[in-house]
Amino acid sequence: MSDPRLSDLALDGLWKNNPALVQVLGLCPLLAISNTTVNALGLAIATLVTLVVANGVVSAIRDWVRPEVRLPVYVMVIASVVTIIELVMNAHFHSLYNTLGIFIPLIVTNCIIIARAEGFASRHGFGFSVFDGFVMGMGFGLVLVVLGAMREVIGSGTLLAGADQLFGPVAMEWGIRVLPEQATFLLALMPPGAFIGLGLLVAFKQAIDQRAARRARALRAADSDEPVAQAAG
Amino acid sequence: MRLEARQIIITTVLLAVFFGLGVGFVAYTHQKTAEQIELNRQAVLLGQIMEVLAGADYDNNPAEAPFLLPRPAALGLGERAEMPAEPSPAELEQAVDAGQAGFRARRDDDVVAVAIPVVTSRGYSGDIRLLVGVDAAGEVLGVRVLQQNETPGLGDKITADRSDWILDFLGRRLGDPPAEEWKVKKDGGVFDQFTGATVSPRAVVGAVRDALEYVRRHHGILFDDAGESTTEEGAS
DSSP, rough: OOOOOOHHHHHHHIIITOOOTTSSSHHHHHHHHTTTTHHHHHHHHHHHHHHHHHHHHHTTTTSSSOOGGHHHHHHHHHHHHHHHHHHHHHHHHHHHHHHGGGTGGGGGGGGGHHHHHHTGGSSSSSHHHHHHHHHHHHHHHHHHHHHHHHHHHHEEEEEEEHHHHOGGHHHHOOEOSSSOGOOOOOOGSHHHHHHHHHHHHHHHHHHHHHHHHHHHHHHHHHHHHHHHHHHHH | OOOHHHHHHHHHHHHHHHHHHHHHHHHHHHHHHHHHHHHHHHHHHHHHHHTTTTOOOSSSGGOOOOEEEESSSGTTTTOOOOOOOOOOOOOOHHHHTTTTTEEEETTTEEEEEEEEEEEEOOOOSOOEEEEEEEEETTTEEEEEEOOOOTTTTTTOOOOOTTTTTGGGTOOTTTTBBBBGOOGGGGGGGSBBBBBBBOOHHHHHHHHHHHHHHHHHHHHHTTTTSSSSTSSTTOOO
16 A cells, blocks of 8 residues: 555544544544543543553554454553543643543444554554644544533633643643623533534534535636636736 | 474564563553652641641641551541551551541640541442541541542532532531531522522531541540650550
């Protein structure tokens, strides 16, 4: 298989084939944990690290794994990586670990990870796989953080509240109040708010894509008109 | 046929090697982080205990002075098969992990206050787990929510980081307010409820009252009234 271009990979992961907005994978953690920016950021980083490491390991062992048993091996790789991340978080980011709770072990079941292991890392070199894991993780994480920020601002009126859970005592004062408490809209914090928020983000991406497509068409049309115009001039 | 058998064996061995490696890495990380995780857990526990015992004058580390609670079911903590007179350290640790242990704050070997967990299932969504600090006179030193799943923005105002409501319990005891007023205002009591959320505060008020009644009933054991501070539960 020919090597893909890094810029294509990046565009794929972040935009064209975004795991959250286009592939719509990993919805369970995406919707459940995006009620504050800090929670979203914590889970985004954990998922990103899992994706990078799992992709790297799967790519490195791809020549030794027989096709019949590849899925059990990938699952085992992912489960080990997630368990290790869970232990490290429990040791070094204890309060965030307590907040994210069950959703860290549940990264194992996030379909993005097995999808990238099977769909990309098992067929590409180590470097490309790590890069793919990174951009896919970024694509997923950015959506998670944007959704988290949206829900936190609308639902609680704050932004980055509790940042010290992730960044330590220096971040104690990072949380800011954007809206007064009376002006908040509780629905945003509840599960329906998560679905509505994600729906809006998907619609927003579609709108941008369609506008870009229209503009490209208009540009092509203008291009083909141009020689005529020149001739006339 | 022979070839196939060989394939299967090779694949199996390969699979076993990968699994062995996976287990090895996890075990190594576990070993490296276990100590820090235990320290974190202790620190969190101590922080919670110190919050509910604020104001008490003690000189020990209550997190290191756990004791088995008699009749834990009365606090909604589940049943325990039997009550060993002299619990081993392992049994104590198990009780702490299971949330069935209380903690004693001592001053010069006298128990001045206890922190006890209480669980209520009368909340809006799932169990609410509280830690209540009570002094020897039966007065509330502090209440904190350890675990809850109430509606964000409504019922979760029972937690200290969402509102100051939980501080209303400070200095209360059985008799202040009188028993029939240990309720939320909506039920004719003295404690506020929240706009749009009565169930969660009602559950917490009930649980704190349960805890105080429990302390009164088991005062002898909890405060080690028999005197010998070296033998835990000697009087029971």
